[in-house]
Amino acid sequence: MKKSTLTNLVAILLCCLSTQLQGQESWIDTSIHSGLIELKTEYTFKTLVSNDSIKTTTETLKNLNNAKLYFDKIFQTDLDFAVLFIENKEWSKYAYFPPPGLPQAGNGNVILGLDKSVVSREIEKMVTQLPEQYWTSLKPVYGENIDLDLFYRETLSIHELAHLYHFKEGTKPQRKWLQELFATLSMYSFIKEQSNSSYELMDTYPEFVIQSGDRMAEFKTLKDFEEKYVQKLTPQNYEWYQMQLYQNAKSIINSGKSDILIKLLNFLINTDLNKNEILSDSELSTRLEKEVGKEIAVILTNWKHK
């Protein structure tokens, strides 16, 4: 090969690489960034706030950065994303959907509450109206006044960040419960392995909800979850499903299956509905067992409510 040909080849390769890098940057939807204030941080991802006089972001950003480093290593990537902290009163202007303060992610953005979330406030009110014996277990973890933002923001922001790793590939999943399980498995694994001081914040509230039983859930089948999802289920019913998935994720990670994260991510990408036909439940179960692991396939077959 002549030297000039080689130089040309290198130039072409570099050009492709820079196009790819530009492609990576452009996946972030910046249309919702205008009007926000950029915070200076030591982290590689961009941080924007709707009000820079509210100082509630330090701990959350530290956790998100640690989670990013952990996920990047497992998923062999360097995810580019932005974090937006939005006050409740500004929520509808910047966030993709309500309720104000509940973490959400999409198009390269993680959107979090800046002040006390509406969801936490309402649930705190409901919980503390119960006889004290029912919620006394929450006090040592969430404080005398029960601050559920320690769950809804600090913990769920990690679940939302995990979603970006499959959204990045533009996946339309075979089942929504699979993408929710993926985000919860990732969150559980990170907090258990790398952020153990947050473990009780993640685990105590779900255990409390699970112990209070099924009465908040009108719908309980996986089929209902697919059809109704966030929009057509009450918040309590949606949470009920998430808590069932949390229990499954907990037992899978606790049994030492950490390679399940990358396998499940690849499965979401390889079975993307934009490029694949929808699988029947039995086809899905067979493929999950073969490509991800038996423990995921049994969630489908052993789901209590048919």
Ligand SMILES: [Zn+2]
């Ligand atoms: Zn989710």
